[in-house]
Amino acid sequence: MSDEAPPPNPEPDRATPAPAPGARPVPLFSFGRVATIASGTVTQLVRMKTFYFLLAFAAVVVAAGNFNLPATPAKELSMIKKVSFGTMDIFAWLFAIVATALLIPRDQEDRTLYTILSKPVRRIEYLLGKLGGVLVVVGVSLLAMYAICAVMIGAREALFVAAEVEAMTADGRYSDAEIAEQVGLIRQQGLRAELGIAVLASFFKAAVVAAVTIFLSTFASSSLFTIIVSILVFLIGHAHSMATSFWLHETNNSVFVQMLVKLIKILIPDFQLFSFSEGIVQGEPVVYALVWQMGAVTGAYLLVFLLLSLLVFVDKEF
Amino acid sequence: MNPEANTAGEVSAVEVSHLTKVFSLGLKREYVVAVDNLSFHVKAGEVYGLIGPNGSGKSTTMKVVLGLMAPSKGSAKVFGLDSGDIRARNEIGFLPENPYFYKHLSGAETLRFYGKLCGMKGRDLERRVDELLKLVDLEGAATRRLGGYSKGMLQRIGLAQALVQNPRLVILDEPTAGVDPIGSRQIRDLIMRLRDEGYTVFLCSHLLEQVQEVCDRVGILFRGRMRREGALEELISVDSQTSITLEGASPELLGKIRELVQRDEGTSLVAEGHPRTSLEHLFVRIAERGEDPQP
Numbered sequence A: 001m002s003d004e005a006p007p008p009n010p011e012p013d014r015a016t017p018a019p020a021p022g023a024r025p026v027p028l029f030s031f032g033r034v035a036t037i038a039s040g041t042v043t044q045l046v047r048m049k050t051f052y053f054l055l056a057f058a059a060v061v062v063a064a065g066n067f068n069l070p071a072t073p074a075k076e077l078s079m080i081k082k083v084s085f086g087t088m089d090i091f092a093w094l095f096a097i098v099a100t101a102l103l104i105p106r107d108q109e110d111r112t113l114y115t116i117l118s119k120p121v122r123r124i125e126y127l128l129g130k131l132g133g134v135l136v137v138v139g140v141s142l143l144a145m146y147a148i149c150a151v152m153i154g155a156r157e158a159l160f161v162a163a164e165v166e167a168m169t170a171d172g173r174y175s176d177a178e179i180a181e182q183v184g185l186i187r188q189q190g191l192r193a194e195l196g197i198a199v200l201a202s203f204f205k206a207a208v209v210a211a212v213t214i215f216l217s218t219f220a221s222s223s224l225f226t227i228i229v230s231i232l233v234f235l236i237g238h239a240h241s242m243a244t245s246f247w248l249h250e251t252n253n254s255v256f257v258q259m260l261v262k263l264i265k266i267l268i269p270d271f272q273l274f275s276f277s278e279g280i281v282q283g284e285p286v287v288y289a290l291v292w293q294m295g296a297v298t299g300a301y302l303l304v305f306l307l308l309s310l311l312v313f314v315d316k317e318f
Numbered sequence B: 001m002n003p004e005a006n007t008a009g010e011v012s013a014v015e016v017s018h019l020t021k022v023f024s025l026g027l028k029r030e031y032v033v034a035v036d037n038l039s040f041h042v043k044a045g046e047v048y049g050l051i052g053p054n055g056s057g058k059s060t061t062m063k064v065v066l067g068l069m070a071p072s073k074g075s076a077k078v079f080g081l082d083s084g085d086i087r088a089r090n091e092i093g094f095l096p097e098n099p100y101f102y103k104h105l106s107g108a109e110t111l112r113f114y115g116k117l118c119g120m121k122g123r124d125l126e127r128r129v130d131e132l133l134k135l136v137d138l139e140g141a142a143t144r145r146l147g148g149y150s151k152g153m154l155q156r157i158g159l160a161q162a163l164v165q166n167p168r169l170v171i172l173d174e175p176t177a178g179v180d181p182i183g184s185r186q187i188r189d190l191i192m193r194l195r196d197e198g199y200t201v202f203l204c205s206h207l208l209e210q211v212q213e214v215c216d217r218v219g220i221l222f223r224g225r226m227r228r229e230g231a232l233e234e235l236i237s238v239d240s241q242t243s244i245t246l247e248g249a250s251p252e253l254l255g256k257i258r259e260l261v262q263r264d265e266g267t268s269l270v271a272e273g274h275p276r277t278s279l280e281h282l283f284v285r286i287a288e289r290g291e292d293p294q295p
Ligand SMILES: Nc1ncnc2c1ncn2[C@@H]1O[C@H](COP(=O)(O)OP(=O)(O)OP(=O)(O)O)[C@@H](O)[C@H]1O
Pocket: A318, B023, B024, B032, B033, B034, B052, B053, B054, B055, B056, B057, B058, B059, B060, B061, B097, B206
């Protein structure tokens, strides 16, 4: 709207100012509109009580943390991390798929989309807003899940270290250096800043799946279909290199099959890119080149799938 | 800014010319012609009503005007701007048929959401939200979630939402569908008020009495084509016929009149009875015969 102060109202009783003559300028692209749709999406997901799944997650982590295994403390910590980070990852991508698949068809069915798109909103702004809203919720959930894990792992780690130090000191046969080495082994599997990279990997993975789901939901007619196909794409994406090398190197394949495989290779993101985070969870050192690569590839996939979605959505009739 | 200004220097609020909209059904080679070579315009400042039976293409026409659908042929313009132009949409407030908004938002939050989409913010937006809630008489329900609103309340919050950015043109698709007589009277009063305040209103309905009460001009749509159009008065008067409305006439007088008519060569008595809504009459005849009722 214009920044000028409205002219004094001659009739204080009038409920609305008289319409201004002439078309008012509208910005070509507005982050404000994207943010409005994104925050509307966040509100929607929050009020749908989707955050309750965090309780389920907390239950899994607590259960994993209290598993008593006949193993070394380091092994036990590693197990706790494996279960809780694995669950975190599954929750993130599954949530991203389901939330995204439900949102756009719902707007369309409820005809809320009519009212939104009949305001001066561009369709790309709508798509970006929806994706942004889902990602904010996924991001916040991941942080919350990470916090739950951190509390559990930190507590167990402190407990194990204290017990180890006590036991070794009581034994009396170990030097300080030996004790420090043992403690170091436990700390290696404990709460370390590098674990944040694994959370980031889960987030990026969820972002790519959400973009794939947005693309599918621009033309699919039902949420169920979108969810199932997205999950399929996700699973196939994990066998990416295996599948493509298998088909592409078969010599007796027809050109058609080769083309098909190439197309699928583009349309199905390679989710194996994100799997290096499993090593990080197991305490392996972080290869930063892989992290940068992951970031760049995530950005590229988001761009490609948003453009594909826009291609379908921009001329879509409601 | 008025590339399409006509000779009078005034640009039509809506200009639909030779609009055709064809839907193909599935993969089969089946088509539905929803709108067929439709041309009409809505002047700035008037209330224009599009009426027609179910499936006659009213909603489709409105969606094309809004840019939610592309025309198969022809064009639609809003204040001289192509429909679908984002600036055109800034000038339009739209209330869809059977509107649903986010059930999880309250009335005030809904208006704020749509206001922000139109680039409004801060105190301006808050003031506008309060104004509109007052206008549609929903101040008491401002903080209640829309999930608990009645049909009439939803329709009114929908109208408020349409007006949020203070558009020049308000498009209402069946604004009173499913609303009780008192509620629809409220909505009718609001429409009249909008006209008095200088808004252009383009509405469609099949509730004829209401159209008759609020519209300056109406177009009658049937199977996607414009059958009749014009000022309400012109439309519902039948030139070749004259009606005399008497009050307190005695049976003797009526007898004499009938006798006189019978004696006259070129005249015949077509109808006798109590006056009724003639627009409805016209509508039913068009719908029944599927053609222009004019002789
Ligand atoms: N998306 C669509 N796909 C296929 N056919 C459609 C579509 N939208 C409308 N139609 C068809 O176009 C015709 C006109 O529909 P439209 O909704 O414009 O009618 P209407 O005048 O608004 O009716 P109503 O009074 O029931 O709201 C109908 O025959 C309808 O079946």
